[in-house]
Every structure is written in C-alpha cells, then in structure tokens.
Amino acid sequence: MATVSGLFDNYDDALTAVNKLEGLGIDRANISIVANNSGDWYGQRVDRPDDSNAGEGAASGAGIGAVIGGAGGLLAGLGVMAIPGIGPVVAAGWLVATGVGAVAGAAAGGAVGGMVGAMTSEGVPERDAHLYAEGVRRGGTVVSAKVDEDRVAEAQDILNDEAAVDLATRERVYREEGWSRFDPDAPVYTTEEVIRERERHRL
Secondary structure, three states, rough: EEEEEEEOOOHHHHHHHHHHHHOOOOOHHHEEEEOOOOOHHHHHHHHHHOOOOOOOOOOOOOOOHHHHHOOOOHHHEEEEEEEEOOOOEEEEHHHHHHOOHHHHHHHHOOHHHHHHHHHHHOOHHHHHHHHHHHHOOOOOOOEEEEEEHHHHHHHHHHHHHOOOHHOOOHHHHHOOOOOOOOOOOOOOHHHHHHHHHHHOOOO
C-alpha cells in the first residue's frame, strides 16, 4: 500500500475529504486526521451542538453538523491530546496508533518521532512530513490515508479537490520566513496567532 496525504487550512474541508475517501472504499482504519485544537474549538462545538458558530474564530466557522455527522465512524475515535511544539490537537486513525497518540513519548519530547516518524515510516517523504507537522502547529489539519497502489491517483485527487494546501507554495512561504523543519521545542501558536495564520492564507 501507499500513503497519500493532504494539509488543510480548513478543518471542514478535511472532513469532507475523509468522507469522500471512505466513499471511495478506503477502510476508515486506514485513514487518519490530526487537527490543531487551539482555543479548544472542538470541545466547544461538541459541548454546544446547538451553537453552530462555537469556536468560529479558531476553527473554520462551519456548522456543528459537519463535526458531529462527518467522517463516519472515524469521528467516534477522535481524541484530544497535547504534542510538544504543536500544542493541543484532535486526532484519530492510524497516525494516532503509530506515533502521534503516544502521549508518554510526546511528553518526553518524542513529537517529531511521533508525527514525522509515523508518516515517514509509511512512505511520506521526510521533507513533506515536516511540512505537515508544521502546518498542524500553525492551525491546520492533516488527512493521511493508506491506499492500494491502484487507488493512489484517485485518492490524492480527492484530497487536492477539497482545497488541500499546495505544499510547494506553503514551503516557500515558510522558508522565506526562516523556517527549515518542524521543531518540537518551538513555542506553541496561540489562538490569536492561529487565526492570523489562517487569515493570511485565505483565498
């Protein structure tokens, strides 16, 4: 199997991509999602399901229905955790099982070995894996799926069609600002910084 991945600035675009991947016949056990949870937007949207704008500033601002009803059974496995250098995240799927969810390891400074290591062990180029981790640190959401070789192009098209970030463009922006790789010792982005980061990349 091969791994396809996408970075999203908008959490609900990521959920739509997950739903379409499941519609393609990809087993939910082979799909992962890791989203920045700055400001506890996820907790607010779950705790206040009647308030469709809960956490609007820190998250995407889309309705709670997309969070509660989206992503099928994968959503039921979402858990909240903290990762050094990234901060609070909402995550589910194989990335959690193979690295990101190793809370003890993350607490010991193993976040790079967690997310970056888990992705590279499944064939994601290390350069891309560092960009995905940095993207989550700055407020984004990563969707990653293990798919049969004959489904790679179709699955990647789904991710790209749902407004996935162009990694080459985003890398150029990061590097122009002095970034070189994901650093688990870097300061966690505040909710305000996450909002500003999303705003500057909004089309």
